[in-house]
Amino acid sequence: MGPVSMERSGAGRAIWMALIVVAGAGLSLFYACATPFAALATLAALKTDRRDTALVVGLVWLANQVIGYGFLHYPHDLVSIVWGLAIGVAAGTALLAAIALAPRRPGPFGVSLPFVGAFTAYEFVLYLASFALPTEDGAFALSVVKQIFVVNAVVLVALVLLHWLATAVGLLTTHHPDDDQNHLGSALPAR
Known part of the structure; x- marks a missing residue:
C-alpha cells in the first residue's frame, strides 16, 4: 500500500476544502450574485472525497449568503431570501451534475464534461426560478x-x-x- 494521501487525510483534506471555500468567499465579494458556483461545484466533484463535496459547496453557498447580506447589503426581504435559496439549490444541482459526469478513468474530457454539465444545470435551475421570482430583463440573455x-x-x-x-x-x-x-496533471476525481 502506498502513502496515504495528504489530500484525503485530515490535514490535506482540510487545507483543500478551506482553499475552495475561501476562494468561493473571495469570489462572492467580487462577483456577488454571479459567484462561479458551477466552477466550484465541478472542482468539489473532481477534487474532494465524495463525503466532502456537498459540505464544500454548502459552505461556499453559506459564505456567499453571509457576505451578501452582511457586507454587500442584499435587501432583507422575502424575494432576496428565496433567490438565495434558489442559488443554493442551483449550486447543489450543479454539484450533482458534475458528480454524475465525472470520469471514472483518465480521458480528454476529464474536466470539461463535468463543468459543462454543472454550468448547464446551475443556469437551468436559476432560469426556472426566474419564472416564479422577479428578475431583471435580460438576466438570461x-x-x-x-x-x-x-x-x-x-x-x-x-x-x-x-x-x-x-x-x-x-x-x-x-x-x-x-x-x-490523481497525478499532477490530472483533473480527475480524488477517490
Missing part, C-alpha cells in the same frame, strides 16, 4: 450567460492550477504513486 460561463471557466482553470501548485509544493499529495487518476 446569451451575452450575460456567455459572460458568466467565461468567468466560471477562468475560475475553474485557476483553481485546477492552484490544486496542481498545492500538490507540487507538498500541501497536497497524490493518492498513490502508481495512481494515474
Whole structure:
C-alpha cells in the first residue's frame, strides 16, 4: 500500500476544502450574485472525497449568503431570501451534475464534461426560478450567460492550477504513486 494521501487525510483534506471555500468567499465579494458556483461545484466533484463535496459547496453557498447580506447589503426581504435559496439549490444541482459526469478513468474530457454539465444545470435551475421570482430583463440573455460561463471557466482553470501548485509544493499529495487518476496533471476525481 502506498502513502496515504495528504489530500484525503485530515490535514490535506482540510487545507483543500478551506482553499475552495475561501476562494468561493473571495469570489462572492467580487462577483456577488454571479459567484462561479458551477466552477466550484465541478472542482468539489473532481477534487474532494465524495463525503466532502456537498459540505464544500454548502459552505461556499453559506459564505456567499453571509457576505451578501452582511457586507454587500442584499435587501432583507422575502424575494432576496428565496433567490438565495434558489442559488443554493442551483449550486447543489450543479454539484450533482458534475458528480454524475465525472470520469471514472483518465480521458480528454476529464474536466470539461463535468463543468459543462454543472454550468448547464446551475443556469437551468436559476432560469426556472426566474419564472416564479422577479428578475431583471435580460438576466438570461446569451451575452450575460456567455459572460458568466467565461468567468466560471477562468475560475475553474485557476483553481485546477492552484490544486496542481498545492500538490507540487507538498500541501497536497497524490493518492498513490502508481495512481494515474490523481497525478499532477490530472483533473480527475480524488477517490
